[in-house]
Every structure is written in structure tokens, then in C-alpha cells.
Amino acid sequence: MxxxxxxxxxxxxxxxxxxxxxxxxxxxxxxxxxxxxxxxxxxxxxxxxxxxxxxxxxxxxxxxxxxxxxxxxxxxxxxxxxxxxxxxxxxxxxxxxxxxxxxxxxxxxxxxxxxxxxxxxxxxxxxxxxxxxxxxxxxxxxxxxxxxxxRRGKLTVDASPEPVYKGKPLKVTGKLTRANWDKRTYAGYADKPVKLQFRKAGTNTYTTVKTVSTNNYGNLSTTVTASADGYWRWSFAGTSTTSAASAAGDYVDVR
Structure with missing residues (x-):
């Protein structure tokens, strides 16, 4: 049809x-x-x-x-x-x-x-x-x-625990979804590379720390070492069918 x-x-x-x-x-x-x-x-x-x-x-x-x-x-x-x-x-x-x-x-x-x-x-x-x-x-x-x-892409992020002590593990999770036009909803985007980025407090630029691939449901998870106060986010470059997307930074207080 x-x-x-x-x-x-x-x-x-x-x-x-x-x-x-x-x-x-x-x-x-x-x-x-x-x-x-x-x-x-x-x-x-x-x-x-x-x-x-x-x-x-x-x-x-x-x-x-x-x-x-x-x-x-x-x-x-x-x-x-x-x-x-x-x-x-x-x-x-x-x-x-x-x-x-x-x-x-x-x-x-x-x-x-x-x-x-x-x-x-x-x-x-x-x-x-x-x-x-x-x-x-x-x-x-x-x-x-x-x-x-x-198709519009979206990203979420969550870094925990908050606050965290310097040198301790910090877990950063998130999810990459994209618009499903057929069903008029958003669904997880599987097996896609997404950059984990950090912006130190008081600065304006994000730096890529590592690249992680989404799982079958679009979920993201990794662990880093806490070193300074700042913002963590996921950033996706996009594909030929899906737009680029970046999560709003999640601020973590490092003590």
C-alpha cells in the first residue's frame, strides 16, 4: 500500500x-x-x-x-x-x-x-x-x-554515586533511543557506538573518555574513576537514518 x-x-x-x-x-x-x-x-x-x-x-x-x-x-x-x-x-x-x-x-x-x-x-x-x-x-x-x-535520536545519562570520593569508581549509565515512526514511539537503538564525555567544572568543553556500544535494548553502562567535579554525558554521532544526540550533562561532586 x-x-x-x-x-x-x-x-x-x-x-x-x-x-x-x-x-x-x-x-x-x-x-x-x-x-x-x-x-x-x-x-x-x-x-x-x-x-x-x-x-x-x-x-x-x-x-x-x-x-x-x-x-x-x-x-x-x-x-x-x-x-x-x-x-x-x-x-x-x-x-x-x-x-x-x-x-x-x-x-x-x-x-x-x-x-x-x-x-x-x-x-x-x-x-x-x-x-x-x-x-x-x-x-x-x-x-x-x-x-x-x-529519525530523531535521544540519549539519557545517570552517574552515581553522588557525591563520590576522589579515586573511587563512578558508574555511568544511560540509554540511546530513536523515533519509531511506524509505532509513533521511541525504542532502544541497539549495537551503536556512543561516546562517554566529561566536562570539568568551570570549563566549557567536553572531552571523550571512552566509547561504549549499546546493548540489545539501547542501554549503556560503564565504570570510570572519579577525579574531579564535573559533568558526564553520552554523545552519539548519528547514522544515515538517525540524528546525532547528546544527553544533558549529569553533575557529580567529587570529594
Whole structure:
């Protein structure tokens, strides 16, 4: 079964950074339409949890000698993997910056019907831009470039005992979970390397102490020697389907 989702455009609901990747100039020689900037989620990976209330913006700046028309303007991000298909798409609002150049923005708000996609669809998604110049020329980038859409990762940490005497063992535990889009919940992420990091009190930088792999349930556990007051945390670099994550530091008083 193919599930497709059309989402509502919420004009002005979200303002994101103008930084973006530059789209390939498809059909520019034939039509004169040139894509100057293309941005999904401000150029950052689109990371989705299980909430139905998240939002993101697709923005494109384009130019043509005749100007850019709002007619037939269409922006989308989608992916197909096996029998699974998902799409966030719609007609953007185009605002002219000059007689030749316009910026078109589509703000997508996840709804209660099709908020998040299937787990199998995490990874690189196609970004589609369709525009029309005022002289009738058409632009279609045919689904390039790609943009990462990732399952949100989360980490917890607990260091004990608190307080602890200097030179004594300190046990640090935690759990790595990630969004299960199929079940709309978070589940343990098994057999993944996670860094244990320490930040000494009065400093701003975490240093990696060791790397530990999660067990079958996403749990983490290791023992270190207490040496100074400071904060302990776990940090995960992320994968091609799951976002990076770091736990909030757990402060330990060393006496």
C-alpha cells in the first residue's frame, strides 16, 4: 500500500535561515530560469520524532529575464523505498525581490493524519522544484538535489554515586533511543557506538573518555574513576537514518 500525504501550507508560520544549498540549474539554457538558492529546513537535516506538530520550510530563490510567476509553482520533498512512499508538498507563496527575481516559500506543518513517514523512508529524500516564468517558460529540477530526513535520536545519562570520593569508581549509565515512526514511539537503538564525555567544572568543553556500544535494548553502562567535579554525558554521532544526540550533562561532586 502506498501512503502519500498532502500537508497544509501555513504562510508565515515559520521563519528559517536563508542559508541553503545551491540547486542544479535544470533547463536553464532552454528556458532562462535560474535557481539561485534552494533550502530545506534552513539547510539542516530534517529530523522528525513522533510529534504531529513539527514544522519546516522549503524555500527557493529563482530568476528569469521576464520575472517569476506564482502560477504552477510547486515545491516538494519525497521518497519512495519499496512499497513505501511519502511526500510533503504544496504550492508556495512567491514574493518578488525585483523585476526578475522571486523567493517562493512553502511551510509544512505535520498533521494528525499523516504526520511522520515510515521507518523505511529515513535517509535521503528528493527535493522537487517546479516554477514558471512570466513569459511562460517552465522549470522542473526532476527531484534533485537530495535532503536527509532522519529519525530523531535521544540519549539519557545517570552517574552515581553522588557525591563520590576522589579515586573511587563512578558508574555511568544511560540509554540511546530513536523515533519509531511506524509505532509513533521511541525504542532502544541497539549495537551503536556512543561516546562517554566529561566536562570539568568551570570549563566549557567536553572531552571523550571512552566509547561504549549499546546493548540489545539501547542501554549503556560503564565504570570510570572519579577525579574531579564535573559533568558526564553520552554523545552519539548519528547514522544515515538517525540524528546525532547528546544527553544533558549529569553533575557529580567529587570529594
Amino acid at each position: 502506498r501512503a502519500t500525504s498532502r500537508h497544509t501550507v501555513l504562510t508565515g508560520a515559520l521563519v528559517l535561515s536563508a542559508s541553503a544549498v545551491t540547486a542544479p540549474v535544470a533547463y536553464a539554457a532552454e528556458t532562462g530560469v535560474v535557481i539561485q538558492k534552494l533550502s530545506v529546513n534552513g539547510g539542516k537535516p530534517l529530523v522528525l520524532g513522533t510529534s504531529q506538530t513539527e514544522s519546516f520550510t522549503i524555500s527557493v530563490t529563482a530568476s528569469d529575464d521576464s520575472g517569476i510567476s506564482s502560477n504552477l509553482a510547486f515545491l516538494a520533498i519525497d521518497r519512495e523505498a519499496g512499497d513505501d512512499y511519502w511526500s510533503y508538498h504544496g504550492s508556495p507563496k512567491c514574493t518578488a525581490a525585483s523585476a526578475t527575481t522571486s523567493t517562493c516559500k512553502l511551510t509544512v506543518k505535520l498533521d494528525s493524519g499523516w504526520g511522520v513517514p515510515r521507518n523505511a523512508l529515513a535517509g535521503p529524500w528528493d527535493v522537487t522544484v517546479q516554477l514558471q516564468a512570466k513569459d511562460g517558460d517552465l522549470y522542473n529540477n526532476a527531484g534533485e538535489p537530495k535532503h536527509p530526513v532522519l
